[in-house]
Amino acid sequence: xxxxxxxxxxxxxxxxxxxxxxxxxxxxxxxxxxxxxxxxxxxxxxxxxxxxxxxxxxxxxxxxxxxx
Numbered sequence: 001x002x003x004x005x006x007x008x009x010x011x012x013x014x015x016x017x018x019x020x021x022x023x024x025x026x027x028x029x030x031x032x033x034x035x036x037x038x039x040x041x042x043x044x045x046x047x048x049x050x051x052x053x054x055x056x057x058x059x060x061x062x063x064x065x066x067x068x
Contacts, residue, residue, distance in 0.1 A: 006056070013053035016046070 020030040035043035 003060075007060070010053035010056045013050045014057060017050035017054065020050075 016030065023029060030043075030046070032043075035046060037043060
């Protein structure tokens with residue numbers, strides 16, 4: 001998998017995480033709305049992937065970002 005593809009996937013996951021936090025403030029959660037509840041296996045998988053995406057971006061952002 002190329003660096004650009006991985007960057008795009010992790011960026012997308014971070015957007016999902018950001019939207020989830022926004023909806024949480026409004027009283028909704030993506031895990032509850034679409035994945036069968038916050039503690040369901042699919043929701044846990046998505047939350048783990050979002051967390052790993054954040055760590056990946058934290059480590060590689062400076063190298064991948066054209067603005068930085």
